[in-house]
Amino acid sequence: MEFQIAESMCDISHYLPIAQAADEAGFGVFGLGDSIFYPEVAEGPYPYTADGDRSFLEGAPFLDPFQLFAAMSVVTTNIKFSFGVLKLPIRDPVLTAKQVSSLAVLSNERLILGVGLSPWIEDFQACSQDWKSRGKRMDEMIQIIQGLMTGEYFDWKSEYYDIPKIKMCPVPATCPPVVVGGHSKPAYRRAARYGNGVNFVSLTEDELVDRLTIVNSFRKEYGRENESFIVQAGMPAFTVDAMKRLEERGVTCLTVGYRNPYQPDTMQLQEKVDWVKRFGDEVIAKW
Numbered sequence: 001m002e003f004q005i006a007e008s009m010c011d012i013s014h015y016l017p018i019a020q021a022a023d024e025a026g027f028g029v030f031g032l033g034d035s036i037f038y039p040e041v042a043e044g045p046y047p048y049t050a051d052g053d054r055s056f057l058e059g060a061p062f063l064d065p066f067q068l069f070a071a072m073s074v075v076t077t078n079i080k081f082s083f084g085v086l087k088l089p090i091r092d093p094v095l096t097a098k099q100v101s102s103l104a105v106l107s108n109e110r111l112i113l114g115v116g117l118s119p120w121i122e123d124f125q126a127c128s129q130d131w132k133s134r135g136k137r138m139d140e141m142i143q144i145i146q147g148l149m150t151g152e153y154f155d156w157k158s159e160y161y162d163i164p165k166i167k168m169c170p171v172p173a174t175c176p177p178v179v180v181g182g183h184s185k186p187a188y189r190r191a192a193r194y195g196n197g198v199n200f201v202s203l204t205e206d207e208l209v210d211r212l213t214i215v216n217s218f219r220k221e222y223g224r225e226n227e228s229f230i231v232q233a234g235m236p237a238f239t240v241d242a243m244k245r246l247e248e249r250g251v252t253c254l255t256v257g258y259r260n261p262y263q264p265d266t267m268q269l270q271e272k273v274d275w276v277k278r279f280g281d282e283v284i285a286k287w
Contacts, residue, residue: 001247002028003284004232004255005276006084009033009060010265014272015068016075021273023076025280029112029232029253030072031084033261035062039122047119047183048202048262056264066099073107081107082232084255085116085181085199089134090127093141093161097148097168104149104172111172112230114199115142116181133160135186142178142194149175179230185214192218197230197252205249208233212250240283 005022007015007030019030038058045052069081081103088096104111117134118124124131137160144161147154151171156163180191181199188211191198198215200208212231219225234255237243243254258275259267 001243001251001287002253003279004029004031004082004234004253006031006033006234006255006257006261007272008261009057009062010267011269012061012063014269015063016071017269018272018276019072019079020075021276022280023079025276026284027079027276027280029080029082030069031082031114031232031255032065032068033062033084034065034086036087036090036123037126039120039126042120042122044120056262060264066103069103069111070106073103073110078110080110080112082112082179083114084232084234085114085179087118087123088115088141089138090118090123090129091141093144094148094163094166096141097145100145100176101149101168101171104176105170109172109174109176111176112179112197113145113176114179114181114232115195116199117187130160135190136160139190139194142180142190146175146178146194177230179232188215189218191215192224193222196228197232199232199234201234201255203233203235205235205246208235208246208251209249240286243283 005027007018022030046054065083072081100113117138121131124134140158140161144156148168149171151167151169153165153167155165177196178194179197179199180187180195188198192215200211216225230253231251232253232255233246233251237246237254246254256279258272259265
């Protein structure tokens with residue numbers, strides 16, 4: 001099992017030093033969230049806070065993850081970069097494929113394409129994308145991106161997309177693994193059918209076991225149970241024994257961190273770097 005450090009909505013000057021420290025400490029992955037804007041008026045509660053409030057996000061700095069990962073790739077050597085997650089169906093599939101291929105090449109094949117739907121209709125309205133078809137379009141977008149990553153001529157015709165035969169250059173030697181986030185059976189089916197992994201957040205250990213059982217049943221249904229599969233999990237694990245137990249449950253990449261990302265960031269950069277180095281010395285080096 002490898003470890004992922006995740007950071008978002010912090011002072012933008014923190015990102016590169018933290019990425020460098022994590023790379024040197026032996027972290028396998030750096031995870032970034034994705035948010036394009038903050039709406040003045042929003043429908044529905046925020047799913048990642050107990051009371052559904054997301055007012056803490058107003059004014060929080062969110063850099064474009066493609067550009068930030070590109071900058072990180074220049075100052076690091078081994079650590080991989082994972083979207084946690086990229087809101088795929090609010091985007092155009094061909095332009096997104098170009099961004100993915102460029103970042104994968106620039107980072108020397110260190111990209112993990114974490115994707116999700118986005119739970120907010122405002123994302124779709126502002127980006128002129130249809131809300132009701134988001135699930136079906138996401139399924140198609142994953143396949144379109146994978147097809148364009150071959151570097152060969154590729155076309156796609158459906159109710160939602162009409163792409164003539166095109167090819168992209170450069171492309172990575174292999175398509176970045178697609179890791180699907182979500183909290184529903186359709187998301188787990190999507191991961192099993194089209195993806196190369198799944199991303200879980202805020203689960204108990206029992207919930208993790210139950211949901212992995214569902215995912216693995218879908219993988220078997222599609223004849224993919226023997227293929228390599230990434231299981232990212234962001235959940236409480238405060239001791240080495242707890243971490244090893246999650247590994248035994250099937251987690252391949254555990255997300256750890258020094259603060260609650262759904263609260264305002266009050267930590268100084270040096271505090272974060274010290275935590276990263278200490279985790280590397282006390283956990284990763286002995287794993």
